[in-house]
Amino acid sequence: MEIEAAREVRTTCPYCGVGCGVLAKVAADGQVSVRGDPDHPANFGRLCSKGSALAETIDLDGRLLYPEIHGRRAGWDEALDLVASTFSQTIAEHGRDAVAFYVSGQLLTEDYYVANKLMKGFVGSANIDTNSRLCMASSVAGHRRAFGSDTVPGNYEDLELADLIVLVGSNLAWCHPVLYRRIAAAREKRPEMKIVLVDPRRTMTSDIADMHLVIAPDGDVALFTGLLAYLGQHNALDRAYITAHTTGFGQALFAASALDLAAVAAATGLSEDELDRFYSLFAATSKTVTVYSQGVNQSSSGTDKVNAIINCHLATGRIGSPGAGPFSVTGQPNAMGGREVGGMANMLAAHMEIENPEHRDRVQRFWTAPAIAERPGLKAVEMFQAVADGRIKALWIMATNPVDSMPDADAVEAAIKACPFVVVSDVLARTDTVRHAHVRLPAAAWGEKDGTVTNSERRISRQRAFLDLPGEARPDWQIVAEVGKRMGFAEAFSYASPSEVFAEHAALSGFENDGARDFDIGAYAGVDGEGYERLAPFQWPTPSPATPLWPAGHLPLKGGDQLSPPLSPIANVAEQAPSAKLPISPLEGEMAGRPEGGGWAQPIRFFADGNFYTPDRKARFIAIRPAVETRTSQDYPLILNTGRIRDHWHTMTRTGKSPRLSQHIAEPFVEIHPADAQRFGIGDADIARVSSPRGDVLVRALVTARQRQGSLFAPMHWTDQFAAKGRLDALTAPLTDPVSGQPALKHVAARIEKF
Numbered sequence: 216m217e218i219e220a221a222r223e224v225r226t227t228c229p230y231c232g233v234g235c236g237v238l239a240k241v242a243a244d245g246q247v248s249v250r251g252d253p254d255h256p257a258n259f260g261r262l263c264s265k266g267s268a269l270a271e272t273i274d275l276d277g278r279l280l281y282p283e284i285h286g287r288r289a290g291w292d293e294a295l296d297l298v299a300s301t302f303s304q305t306i307a308e309h310g311r312d313a314v315a316f317y318v319s320g321q322l323l324t325e326d327y328y329v330a331n332k333l334m335k336g337f338v339g340s341a342n343i344d345t346n347s348r349l350c351m352a353s354s355v356a357g358h359r360r361a362f363g364s365d366t367v368p369g370n371y372e373d374l375e376l377a378d379l380i381v382l383v384g385s386n387l388a389w390c391h392p393v394l395y396r397r398i399a400a401a402r403e404k405r406p407e408m409k410i411v412l413v414d415p416r417r418t419m420t421s422d423i424a425d426m427h428l429v430i431a432p433d434g435d436v437a438l439f440t441g442l443l444a445y446l447g448q449h450n451a452l453d454r455a456y457i458t459a460h461t462t463g464f465g466q467a468l469f470a471a472s473a474l475d476l477a478a479v480a481a482a483t484g485l486s487e488d489e490l491d492r493f494y495s496l497f498a499a500t501s502k503t504v505t506v507y508s509q510g511v512n513q514s515s516s517g518t519d520k521v522n523a524i525i526n527c528h529l530a531t532g533r534i535g536s537p538g539a540g541p542f543s544v545t546g547q548p549n550a551m552g553g554r555e556v557g558g559m560a561n562m563l564a565a566h567m568e569i570e571n572p573e574h575r576d577r578v579q580r581f582w583t584a585p586a587i588a589e590r591p592g593l594k595a596v597e598m599f600q601a602v603a604d605g606r607i608k609a610l611w612i613m614a615t616n617p618v619d620s621m622p623d624a625d626a627v628e629a630a631i632k633a634c635p636f637v638v639v640s641d642v643l644a645r646t647d648t649v650r651h652a653h654v655r656l657p658a659a660a661w662g663e664k665d666g667t668v669t670n671s672e673r674r675i676s677r678q679r680a681f682l683d684l685p686g687e688a689r690p691d692w693q694i695v696a697e698v699g700k701r702m703g704f705a706e707a708f709s710y711a712s713p714s715e716v717f718a719e720h721a722a723l724s725g726f727e728n729d730g731a732r733d734f735d736i737g738a739y740a741g742v743d744g745e746g747y748e749r750l751a752p753f754q755w756p757t758p759s760p761a762t763p764l765w766p767a768g769h770l771p772l773k774g775g776d777q778l779s780p781p782l783s784p785i786a787n788v789a790e791q792a793p794s795a796k797l798p799i800s801p802l803e804g805e806m807a808g809r810p811e812g813g814g815w816a817q818p819i820r821f822f823a824d825g826n827f828y829t830p831d832r833k834a835r836f837i838a839i840r841p842a843v844e845t846r847t848s849q850d851y852p853l854i855l856n857t858g859r860i861r862d863h864w865h866t867m868t869r870t871g872k873s874p875r876l877s878q879h880i881a882e883p884f885v886e887i888h889p890a891d892a893q894r895f896g897i898g899d900a901d902i903a904r905v906s907s908p909r910g911d912v913l914v915r916a917l918v919t920a921r922q923r924q925g926s927l928f929a930p931m932h933w934t935d936q937f938a939a940k941g942r943l944d945a946l947t948a949p950l951t952d953p954v955s956g957q958p959a960l961k962h963v964a965a966r967i968e969k970f
């Protein structure tokens with residue numbers, strides 16, 4: 216009998232937006248182990264606890280392995296025919312906007328591209344939105360308002376080069392652990408580097424901060440508007456930059472000047488002394504990076520928060536240079552890739568705009584599409600409201616679990632249950648969403664599919680398959696393409712491989728692109744299967760010369776027998792100290808190998824030349840007046856802030872499989888300040904009921920001064936599958952930012968009582 220040799224494959228972690236490279240090894244006996252890829256420029260060999268435990272999450276327990284129609288096993292042809300004919304019939308009877316796709320930042324770029332092409336170019340509706348709407352839509356909107364494009368200017372190296380890092384609404388230590396470790400390592404080398412944390416709660420990230428501004432919920436607009444006024448008053452502006460490269464400064468400064476320091480202090484809950492110390496530090500430090508995440512984005516003023524931050528960087532000319540710039544860190548592994556192919560309801564592929572007739576015409580001609588979408592579609596919250604009121608009659612949900620993760624989750628579940636036709640393509644057989652599907656389509660999981668993802672610094676990396684497809688599972692791009700063919704668009708959807716999809720996506724990005732758009736990877740339009748297989752991680756815009764490739768034969772790798780380090784479990788939430796060390800693999804950042812080709816790992820920054828993507832090539836200041844909104848009431852006197860913990864991901868469909876990850880924090884909890892605990896009769900470790908006008912959860916109380924008085928914090932991950940009455944998004948409201956449509960998941964009026 217022939218004994219199969221061990222093989223190791225370069226791939227990418229499927230969790231957060233850091234986008235770490237992973238080496239996945241399949242031993243001769245089929246056992247899988249993972250380690251960080253020492254040659255990947257995002258992580259240089261490090262992995263966090265979630266990434267290190269990936270091998271524990273790839274078993275077939277609970278997998279959806281065969282198509283199902285109304286709960287019975289069906290063949291692929293029958294299921295795909297039914298999906299295609301029902302969508303076609305619904306469009307014929309009720310119009311194009313009676314159908315919708317709700318997709319996911321878990322999809323690979325190729326999956327996203329094909330789904331977007333089918334809906335926007337062939338159905339002719341823009342009713343395709345993504346769970347990335349819940350993650351970073353406000354950053355997209357803020358970028359587009361300021362830069363004329365959805366461009367993240369900097370890269371991870373800037374975080375190591377900065378003299379001041381301002382972390383806003385980000386528990387980087389838990390939510391982007393490897394990036395946090397890069398900053399911590401840089402600070403060990405340069406102790407003079409300063410770090411300011413802006414967050415209503417004390418988190419593990421606080422440990423590294425020189426200054427922690429315990430800001431009132433949603434006080435960020437006032438904080439950064441006040442900073443702009445301070446910069447103007449203290450002669451800390453870069454007037455030459457403002458004049459040469461921006462518009463709208465006068466109006467923005469005028470609006471900011473309406474807010475004096477006392478008003479900023481009142482809106483932020485910070486003392487004037489704290490504000491003065493932060494403002495003077497920012498004003499005096501040229502190399503400043505402002506990193507922001509969900510605490511900024513998940514807000515009813517999220518887009519204004521983003522622009523208030525960008526205003527301060529434009530006013531000081533701190534953008535596009537080493538160690539300086541605003542930096543949005545995305546939550547999901549491929550939120551950026553989705554943006555590149557127009558995965559959101561208000562965007563077109565290749566960063567083109569639906570509202571722009573020239574862009575619509577260009578995309579339609581490129582696709583030879585019969586019916587390009589002419590206006591933005593429904594954003595996530597609006598989409599499920601349209602399902603609820605019957606405007607959407609056929610819905611396809613891909614790789615996400617909205618019954619647990621959307622705000623006002625009970626209403627979303629009721630809407631899905633009442634929808635005449637629901638298709639879910641997923642890896643698992645029985646999530647809270649899958650069980651309501653009329654048609655269930657088995658999708659390929661991480662490790663079984665090939666494609667690309669883009670991380671927070673615009674770096675495109677390959678995910679590679681190292682496992683056989685189980686049962687009858689198929690990759691998402693192929694499932695959508697098959698439905699497209701059956702809807703009568705055979706020529707447009709006859710892809711033989713994901714490399715063909717990627718090549719078309721790259722070609723569209725370069726099509727009639729004379730530099731007026733930021734996203735251009737057109738140099739990869741000619742990539743073939745071999746080139747795609749050897750594709751090394753690269754940042755866009757494409758480096759010159761293009762196409763860094765791993766040497767032929769790099770897969771499978773030689774050796775690779777080093778296993779991930781064991782996790783250090785923290786027994787329960789009550790013992791969990793903010794200073795607990797993260798179990799991160801110890802490899803330090805020297806790259807062991809180099810691929811062939813140009814541009815390898817050279818950091819690429821946008822806007823170094825001061826040219827933006829607006830018609831006049833100037834960045835726009837946005838005039839912002841902070842609005843203070845009160846949502847609490849006598850019945851719901853507290854503000855509930857929702858978020859993530861270190862070792863679980865989204866609704867735990869993957870991380871819930873690893874007992875080691877569940878050892879970190881074993882049950883859902885709520886953090887409450889001691890004064891609030893006393894006021895509401897809550898003792899440490901009590902079971903507490905947390906309620907909003909929409910619903911309630913039962914969670915363990917953690918009484919801690921880390922929590923801001925008047926606020927609660929609870930993690931979003933638990934579902935009723937993992938804890939009785941643990942679905943936190945049953946409490947959150949469908950309240951959104953008016954520009955981005957992103958839900959305000961961090962500011963929910965709530966009350967607490969002992970159970």
Ligand code: SF4
Pocket residue numbers: 228229230231232233234235258261262263264265266267391392393394
């Ligand atoms: Fe995966 Fe993010 Fe952890 Fe890296 S930091 S291993 S991408 S979860």
